[in-house]
Amino acid sequence: MKSEIKIGIIGLGGRGYGLLHTILNIEGIVVKAVCDNYEDRQERAVKFVEEKAGNTPLSTSDYKDILAMDEVEAVIVSSSWADHIHIAIDAMKAGKYVGVEVGGAYSIDECWELIRAYEETGVPCMMLENCCYGRKELMVLNMVKKGIMGEIVHCEGGYRHDLRDEIVHGRENRHYRLINYMNRNCDNYPTHQLGPIAKILNVNRGNRMLSLVSMASKARGLNEFIKKSEGEDYDLADYQFAQGDVVTTIIKCAHGETITLTMDTSLPRFYSRGFVVQGTKGMYQEDNHSIFLDELHGTEDEFSWKKNWNNADELREEYDHPIWKNYNPDENAGHGGMDDLVLSAFFDSVRRNVIPPIDVYDMAAWMCITALSEQSISMGGAPVAIPDFTNGRWINREPGHEGYFSLDKVE
């Protein structure tokens, strides 16, 4: 029987409330406190905890009330993007193990502050990048670690998700995307695609990202959407959004690998994380869910690949990651199980008091891409340097998190 972990949840919008469902489905987790700026969200969360778990959590609009609770061992931060890092810093300083939802950084300095808070307190901080635990991503990671793809040379990823409705209705929904799109132009959401790739390329553990360039397209998608859905007279119908519809970023790594990231959230499209991994012996591509292995497919007619679309499912038996082999997520597991897995990895780390599988250096390295892409775009695509948040320790850092949920090695 596992020991209980007492937690608080800070931020109960769509994402925080969704996480609450997954968390209360995980054995041994007790939600002792909930926090949100809005009372109705606090009430909704309290009611849900009461119904589902039987206890009544503390309810507050000031997250510091939660950090002051002795019994709370860990906190989950699912606030708006701009609050992730400073709340995480305060949590570490209060001695609370902290799990932070995904997003991008607003400055390089706040990333350094995050690192310093960790190095000063020694309290672990994990980014809850659920896509690192996606079945496709983990299967490819497994293949890479086994050497099936050879030496990895190039990866691609995207956050290609039509969010026009959510963005445009940000005022009614109290969602922060709208004000970001009105004011900023950057890859504002790099980690879903970059996280799994960074693990594949051993970023922060033998490799690092050196520099990037970014360019943004014009912004047209939201205006067209608004005029169609809200009418020509809607106040934002002709608003000149700062955020380009498609932002493309190229990253160069210390060992010569390139990574292409595409953020594409305000045009009509199907969902895709545009995941591509290419090595000297094979490749994976998400958009037709296929694996090409030189040994298996090298002699096939190069122009007739279509018959192999979706063949990754056939290779699952052989290459599925151990985490997924016997895992059957239920309907509360969130995003097909990724949420349950990343939260379980977090709670496992808290329980064992070990460095989490996605640590504070990963978090800083991945989140800083947002601020750097903003810089590069604003300077016409000029290359900008990516900081080494490990101050040189990336060269020989050993895998941090051992065990079942490790993303650095496959057990």
Place this chain on the structure above:
Amino acid sequence: MKSEIKIGIIGLGGRGYGLLHTILNIEGIVVKAVCDNYEDRQERAVKFVEEKAGNTPLSTSDYKDILAMDEVEAVIVSSSWADHIHIAIDAMKAGKYVGVEVGGAYSIDECWELIRAYEETGVPCMMLENCCYGRKELMVLNMVKKGIMGEIVHCEGGYRHDLRDEIVHGRENRHYRLINYMNRNCDNYPTHQLGPIAKILNVNRGNRMLSLVSMASKARGLNEFIKKSEGEDYDLADYQFAQGDVVTTIIKCAHGETITLTMDTSLPRFYSRGFVVQGTKGMYQEDNHSIFLDELHGTEDEFSWKKNWNNADELREEYDHPIWKNYNPDENAGHGGMDDLVLSAFFDSVRRNVIPPIDVYDMAAWMCITALSEQSISMGGAPVAIPDFTNGRWINREPGHEGYFSLDKVE
């Protein structure tokens, strides 16, 4: 009955000899002369013309012999990359309508020289970019011209073709790719993917490409391939190729569109031109051959697109380009018909003595990407400016080529 066109072909390697098959299949074209540096290639070509057409063409290793022939009205240049532009210039100066195979430029200056030769002589020059006449590309062009995709915001293309065998055996094959890969690092083959996109974005006719950034991955694919196919002792087994395996380029256009190009020719993979076109009302993606239209698919579950893979074929009835609607290429048509169509477009232009559908300004704008990507890569991804080869006339140039083969408007 169409009038005869007498032509010469300069360069009879794999591509030139292949084109000869397609050309002799087109009515009214008489091959009066062939040229290659190698005698065996000359002999092979002469023999093929004799067998197929009944006449014996002049055979030479000096292309100027062909340019001096009064009866030759037009020449096809299918030499090695480095000879395309200077032969095209000499051809224009000799008054020969010239069709040039694809490739990239080695300097910006040679692109300007090409432009000057055209402006001084008034002799038309066409780039034979067959992919502009690909069925998928033309169908998407047709949809774009009809407004089905809305305002176009972002496009992607790639030359993603495993050429390791051809590159590595460049000495035996007398192919120029090998020496290029040994010495240069750039997107050496941008036009298959860029050509169709440039036509979609009205480049040189109301739009232009402003600047680009490029980054290259490390070079590992050829070494791994050589060691496996030729053994560890092969002289190039540990050669440090200059050419990175994957080169990614982002281009920004005057009207705010972005274009991402990927050259990926020395890793194991399936063939793809990675064609993506995204507008405010819909998109096309080659890698699962699907079309997403907001009006048709906007209400579908965003995470279950797989059922629509390959739906572009279902929409063909409605959106197929007029050129393809009643076209049934035979086995000599080359690359599924694209070669036949681009050559037919060229001969149509020669016959009517009009500006070709892919003119000298297109050729310079597309080919210069190679030299500029080399510059950007060498400077760590720094943005470089793309010249305006029209000297401002792009702003209000009318569609040039009218009629059946036009790529600027759909009849």
